[in-house]
Amino acid sequence: MLAIIETGGKQYRVSPKTKLHIEKIAGESGSEVVFDKVLLAGERENVEIGTPYLNAKVHGKIVSQGRDDKKIVFRYHSKTRYRKKKGHRQTFTEVEIIGMEK
Numbered sequence: 001m002l003a004i005i006e007t008g009g010k011q012y013r014v015s016p017k018t019k020l021h022i023e024k025i026a027g028e029s030g031s032e033v034v035f036d037k038v039l040l041a042g043e044r045e046n047v048e049i050g051t052p053y054l055n056a057k058v059h060g061k062i063v064s065q066g067r068d069d070k071k072i073v074f075r076y077h078s079k080t081r082y083r084k085k086k087g088h089r090q091t092f093t094e095v096e097i098i099g100m101e102k
Contacts, residue, residue: 001015001016001042001100002014002040002041002042002043003015003038003040003041003056003100004038004040005035005037005038005039005058006035006037006039006053007022007025007035007037008022008025009023010022010023014058016099016100017096017097018096018097019094019095019096019097020094020097021068021092021093021094022093022095023091023092023093024065024091024092025062027062027065027093028062029063029064029065030061030062031061032059032061032062032098033059033060033062033095034057034058034059035057035059035060036053036057037053038050038054038056038100039053039054040054041054041056041100048102054102055102056101057100057101058097058099059098059099059100059101060095061095061096061098062093063095063096064093064094065091065092065094066091066092066094067089067090067091067092068089068090068091068092070087070088070089071088071089071090072085072086072087073085073086073087073088074086
């Protein structure tokens with residue numbers, strides 16, 4: 001079974017036993033999370049498309065909370081001595097999809 005869910009302003013294609021990094025959500029490692037914004041769900045010929053969402057739920061388990069690698073943001077204007085260096089580390093939640101229900 002395949003589904004497309006929306007969380008953190010992004011869309012993800014998921015199926016059971018899929019692990020994915022999403023925007024940080026509250027919860028401890030090992031706790032269950034339910035995604036109710038399901039845009040598409042189904043298998044092969046039995047595909048349902050929501051307008052905008054379906055009455056389906058996707059269940060997942062939080063594996064870990066963490067922070068990504070540092071991204072460097074460097075601004076530079078030539079001939080004006082303008083230089084700014086800034087770093088950013090985005091927080092994420094790693095989720096494993098357990099199952100889906102319609």
